[in-house]
Amino acid sequence: MRIVIAEDEAIIRMDLREMLQEHGCEVVGEARSGAEALEAVRRMRPDCVFMDIQMNGRDGLDAARAVCEEGLAAVVVLTAFSQESFVKEAAEAGVMAYVTKPFSETDIMPALHVACSRFEQTRALAAEVSDLQERLETRKLVERAKGILMRDGLDEAEAYLRLQRSAMSSRTPLKEIAQAVVTADALRA
Incomplete structure (x- = not known):
């Protein structure tokens, strides 16, 4: 799977990249802000984007909303915030999975697979509705x-x-x- 990682903390980006690559994923882009993330997703067309919520500039939820509205990729929120308001906002934005930090492989890989599966189902339903x-x-x-x-x-x-x-x-x-x-x-x- 092709992945974009949007995370403002370099250490977390690096850990996530290594974890994903160990499982055969290709990290095709990295971003430190929501604006960079959106630009990378539009340019690279990944299968999934891991998106932090609070980053400098355009926040992750705003960027996630744009990615979802444009139907570009599955979005997995990866954040330290577990408050219900953030979870609700992420769901309303169209996010397919929500993972809280600290995370492990047992959190990331299932979230990735479920998000990508749900995204493909959503895409297929949209095509069927259009037809x-x-x-x-x-x-x-x-x-x-x-x-x-x-x-x-x-x-x-x-x-x-x-x-x-x-x-x-x-x-x-x-x-x-x-x-x-x-x-x-x-x-x-």
């Missing part, structure tokens, strides 16, 4: 086009068949044919 939205839009457009053709005396099955044949003969997606019918009808009005 379903596209299908729904196509369906609505085809229904409108069928309605227009039915005003010209065709029944529903004939209207759909005409759209289908037109799409096949012109090697054009059904959605585009339906859109053309709707547009032509609007221009006639």
Whole structure:
């Protein structure tokens, strides 16, 4: 797995890097602030970013929120703060795991695997939602086009068949044919 470490304390960055590399991970970037972390994640496209909360400049939760909103990588917060308010804010930001310092391999590796797994599941669900939205839009457009053709005396099955044949003969997606019918009808009005 490709990892970016965002931690303002050099010793902790070094320990975490060694721990991750011992488990076959590739640390592709390191950052000392939230702004550096966000830039490294955008540039390096890692699988996961380990993010401290309080760093100089842009804080880790703000950077984590941006990483999550942009869907760039799984985020594991690695911090000394265990207060409920920080945990809640991290969850609201989209963080996939939360580990408190001091940490060990038995804390880091499970958090990494769970975070990456959850991130991939989230990414797959987002793709599925996008596909379903596209299908729904196509369906609505085809229904409108069928309605227009039915005003010209065709029944529903004939209207759909005409759209289908037109799409096949012109090697054009059904959605585009339906859109053309709707547009032509609007221009006639």
